[in-house]
Amino acid sequence: MADNQAQDLLSRRYRVMGHHTPLFYEKPLQLVRGEGVWLWDSEGKRYLDVYNNVPHVGHCNPRVVEALSRQASTLNIHTRYLHNNIVDYLERLTATFDDSLQMAMLTCTGSEANELALRMARYCTGGQGIIVTDFAYHGNTEAVAEIGTGFMPEAKTTKRVKAFPIPDSYRGIDGLTGEALAQAYADRVQQAIDAFHAEGIKVAGILVCPDFANEGLLNVPAGFLEQAVAKVRKAGGVYIADEVQVGFGRSGKHFWAHQWYDVTPDIVTMGKPMGNGHPLAGVVARPEMIEAFSKEAMYFNTFGGNPVSCAVGMAVLDVLQEDNLMQNAVTTGAYVTDGLNKLQQKHELIGEVRDLGMFFGVELVQSRTSKAPAKAEARRIINRMRDKGVLISTIGVHNSILKLRPPMPFQPEHGDILLEMLDEVLTEMEGRV
Numbered sequence: 001m002a003d004n005q006a007q008d009l010l011s012r013r014y015r016v017m018g019h020h021t022p023l024f025y026e027k028p029l030q031l032v033r034g035e036g037v038w039l040w041d042s043e044g045k046r047y048l049d050v051y052n053n054v055p056h057v058g059h060c061n062p063r064v065v066e067a068l069s070r071q072a073s074t075l076n077i078h079t080r081y082l083h084n085n086i087v088d089y090l091e092r093l094t095a096t097f098d099d100s101l102q103m104a105m106l107t108c109t110g111s112e113a114n115e116l117a118l119r120m121a122r123y124c125t126g127g128q129g130i131i132v133t134d135f136a137y138h139g140n141t142e143a144v145a146e147i148g149t150g151f152m153p154e155a156k157t158t159k160r161v162k163a164f165p166i167p168d169s170y171r172g173i174d175g176l177t178g179e180a181l182a183q184a185y186a187d188r189v190q191q192a193i194d195a196f197h198a199e200g201i202k203v204a205g206i207l208v209c210p211d212f213a214n215e216g217l218l219n220v221p222a223g224f225l226e227q228a229v230a231k232v233r234k235a236g237g238v239y240i241a242d243e244v245q246v247g248f249g250r251s252g253k254h255f256w257a258h259q260w261y262d263v264t265p266d267i268v269t270m271g272k273p274m275g276n277g278h279p280l281a282g283v284v285a286r287p288e289m290i291e292a293f294s295k296e297a298m299y300f301n302t303f304g305g306n307p308v309s310c311a312v313g314m315a316v317l318d319v320l321q322e323d324n325l326m327q328n329a330v331t332t333g334a335y336v337t338d339g340l341n342k343l344q345q346k347h348e349l350i351g352e353v354r355d356l357g358m359f360f361g362v363e364l365v366q367s368r369t370s371k372a373p374a375k376a377e378a379r380r381i382i383n384r385m386r387d388k389g390v391l392i393s394t395i396g397v398h399n400s401i402l403k404l405r406p407p408m409p410f411q412p413e414h415g416d417i418l419l420e421m422l423d424e425v426l427t428e429m430e431g432r433v
């Protein structure tokens, strides 16, 4: 984008939108077209997309676009009429879950899905207390802002939310490792339960992303989540798994990230990749919870579950299956991880490489002994990668972890471009640091 034109668009944007949505990069990108794992800006420059999980089966996937336009030119209407699409889609979707999770409700955003999950958990348990990590983000409605401990002022004043430290094997607590560390983090969850009880607040549940993605795609100490959920259930609460970011086969081996653990949630929320960019999200839960909630509580969503959204959702599931994209997440994922591990051997800045199928986290540190987060370096790296035509971003408490989460059709040849550019940028930075 020519500089003057970009400046003009930026100031018009701020004038009409304010500053509520921060833009990526020191030089914000004006994107005009996408295809597969590629994006083009307004000047015709091509970028490799190693960031976006919303275009799950690839930008502008032709089969998804075709399903959308076919249904949009036939009928689109709200959800108070019978229609095959919603029933067909939800039967197919719930088949990917455990037998205990066989009923669903649709929304348009992940925030709405989490809002609904909180309402349902509070309604069904009679409790109010929700337990989350101390660096959580789960969306933007008022009740969901209360659980956004890493980002939202509402989380600081509410009495209904308590946090436990992010369960991070890399930094740990008190030098503990393995089972002892898992136990120590689970004890912190117990402390949150006890603190609620001391204040006369009944526990409604624990709500976490099973991969702790916003927290830094953590390597969770084995056994932690199972123990934490057991403690919450003992206190009368439920387990809500937020799969908004990590669901729909991204982790490769399992369709849902929570399926890596030996504990099944009571409620699962989902969104982002579900509609490949079309606003489609939802909740899958134990039928008895949805039925109990529906007896008294009202839930109707004008757009959630309309015939077009469901046609799109179904097309996403078709492409995932027909193109074997979960298997691709396993094989290409392993290929990229291997390359990142080699970069770690070469570059001191890389403290730890984390991976889960087609999702990678690269923890940058100023020194491998102190593990001090390399925040400024991370910022410089994502901007230099952008200049070189590769889009990535950061996550974690200090934004010092590179977030690599490409569309699922990402191939080893794309991995090679990513790894080569990252190697160049790290080498360039080490020359300067």
Ligand code: PMP
Pocket: 108, 109, 110, 111, 112, 114, 137, 138, 139, 140, 209, 214, 242, 244, 245, 271, 272, 281
């Ligand atoms: N949960 C998680 C884990 C998320 O990362 C996000 C969005 N970043 C949300 C919920 C909210 O989803 P949405 O923006 O669709 O409301």
